[in-house]
Amino acid sequence: xxxxxxxxxxTAFPLAELEVGKHFYWEIGNLKLHGQVFxxxxxxxxxxxxxxxxxxxxxxxVPQGIQNVMEYALEFVRDIAKxxxxxxxxxxxxxxxxxLFLFIFVSNWSGALIxxxxxxxxxxxxxxxxxxxxxxxxxxxxTSLAYFYAGFSKRGLGYFSKYVEPTPILLPIAIxxxxxxxxxxxxxxxxxxxxxxxxxxxxxxxxxxxxPIPVMLLGLFTSAIQALVFSTLAGAYIHEALEGHGxxxxxxx
Amino acid sequence: xFDFDATLPLMAIQFLLLMVLxxxxxxxxLMKALDDRDSYIRSNQADAQERLANAxxxxxxxxxxxxxxxxxxxxxVANAQNEAQQIAAQRLAAAQxxxxxxxEQAQRELDQQKAEAMQSLEQQVETLSRxxxxxxxxxxxx
Numbered sequence: 141x142x143x144x145x146x147x148x149x150x151t152a153f154p155l156a157e158l159e160v161g162k163h164f165y166w167e168i169g170n171l172k173l174h175g176q177v178f179x180x181x182x183x184x185x186x187x188x189x190x191x192x193x194x195x196x197x198x199x200x201x202v203p204q205g206i207q208n209v210m211e212y213a214l215e216f217v218r219d220i221a222k223x224x225x226x227x228x229x230x231x232x233x234x235x236x237x238x239x240l241f242l243f244i245f246v247s248n249w250s251g252a253l254i255x256x257x258x259x260x261x262x263x264x265x266x267x268x269x270x271x272x273x274x275x276x277x278x279x280x281x282x283t284s285l286a287y288f289y290a291g292f293s294k295r296g297l298g299y300f301s302k303y304v305e306p307t308p309i310l311l312p313i314a315i316x317x318x319x320x321x322x323x324x325x326x327x328x329x330x331x332x333x334x335x336x337x338x339x340x341x342x343x344x345x346x347x348x349x350x351x352p353i354p355v356m357l358l359g360l361f362t363s364a365i366q367a368l369v370f371s372t373l374a375g376a377y378i379h380e381a382l383e384g385h386g387x388x389x390x391x392x393x
Numbered sequence: 394x395f396d397f398d399a400t401l402p403l404m405a406i407q408f409l410l411l412m413v414l415x416x417x418x419x420x421x422x423l424m425k426a427l428d429d430r431d432s433y434i435r436s437n438q439a440d441a442q443e444r445l446a447n448a449x450x451x452x453x454x455x456x457x458x459x460x461x462x463x464x465x466x467x468x469x470v471a472n473a474q475n476e477a478q479q480i481a482a483q484r485l486a487a488a489q490x491x492x493x494x495x496x497e498q499a500q501r502e503l504d505q506q507k508a509e510a511m512q513s514l515e516q517q518v519e520t521l522s523r524x525x526x527x528x529x530x531x532x533x534x535x
Contacts, residue, residue: 163396171399181404185411192419199426201433207423214423234424235416243411274400282405 164264174272176261181269183254184246217241217371224375225382233378236286240279241371244270248333248363252340252356270366271333273326280326283374284318291381299381321377325370332366 164175195210203211217238221230224237250256251268259266269275291299303314336359343352 168399173398173403174400177400177404178407181407185407188411189414189418192415196418196422196426199422201426201430203426210419211423211427214420214427218424235412235420238420239408239412239415242415243408269404272400274397275404277397278401278405279408281401282408 162264164261174264174274176264176266177269177272177275180250180256180266181247181275184243184250184269187246187250188242213242214238220368220371221375224372225379229379229382230375233286233290233375237371237375237378240283240374241367244279244329244370245364245367247275248367249360251333251337252359252363267337268333268363270329271337273330276326276330277322279329279370280322283325283377284322286374287321287377287381290378294382302381321373325373329366329370332362336362 166173166175166178191206191210195207198207200207218230218234220241221234221237224230225233247268247270251271256266256268288299291302303311339355340352340359343355
């Protein structure tokens with residue numbers, strides 16, 4: 141009992157609190173939406189669009205300022221797509237993979253850098269959009285759709301041959317793969333980002349000053365890595381569907 | 394924590410919209426800018442290489458011309474030296490000839506004058522000897 145009351149004084153401390161699993165619901169008709177996810181995702185989308193417009197408003201041959209930054213970002217995502225898909229195939233898939241990376245990256249870093257929790261909502265709290273399972277599953281399912289689309293548009297119904305290609309014995313595993321891919325993609329991203337936010341929140345709860353900083357820096361690092369991993373794996377899956385040599389998984393991170 | 398609802402499809406649609414917008418606002422224009430810059434740099438580089446080759450060719454040509462004209466100049470100098478030596482030799486020979494001729498003429502004149510002197514002396518020898526004879530023998534003969 142002594143211990144519990146001790147904890148109670150901590151939770152009464154107003155600097156930080158943990159609210160996992162509570163959502164700020166919006167209702168449209170009889171649909172329920174997680175309002176806090178949409179608010180932060182709109183902010184992320186606004187950041188991306190404003191940066192893009194500023195960068196491309198006045199394109200110079202010798203890039204300066206924001207154009208330089210965005211060109212660096214573009215070259216970065218282009219290298220991701222090029223490394224996975226190859227020089228010939230990457231162009232049509234660059235917007236998808238690049239948008240995946242930029243959206244996830246800016247979402248993750250917004251969760252780590254913007255003090256969302258200072259803005260109070262009636263229920264739930266603002267956090268990175270990628271710390272909500274709906275967002276990550278949506279992105280993972282889009283990735284699945286993208287690689288199915290890539291396979292069908294490239295090879296038509298011959299795409300199905302990859303399920304029985306080395307040997308039909310592996311057919312169940314090949315089918316299972318189509319389910320594990322989005323599952324692992326979405327849960328990896330969701331788990332990493334949510335865990336990072338929880339660790340930071342718990343540490344802030346315990347020691348509000350200085351101690352959480354190394355964990356926050358680690359959070360920045362893992363956030364960036366997760367964005368890179370998600371977009372790289374999306375590129376790898378699309379490449380696999382285009383090339384059609386099944387079973388060549390690029391490893392789970 | 395794992396409560397799926399309408400957030401999922403709406404988020405997917407939102408992401409697709411973002412992709413379309415970013416494609417129009419970000420990927421296309423900046424990729425075009427990168428491609429344009431690449432082709433600009435490539436054409437400039439080709440141009441510069443061509444110019445460099447041209448300059449090297451010109452330099453080589455000029456060097457060749459320079460060597461040729463240097464050889465020519467040396468030839469001209471050698472020629473002129475040759476001619477000068479020839480002229481000098483000619484002049485020397487002519488001068489020597491002339492000197493020889495003058496000496497011979499002087500010798501001839503000398504000889505002639507000597508002969509004339511001898512001749513006039515010979516004429517005078519007779520009269521003188523007669524006079525001497527007269528003086529010596531005059532008294533006895535006379």
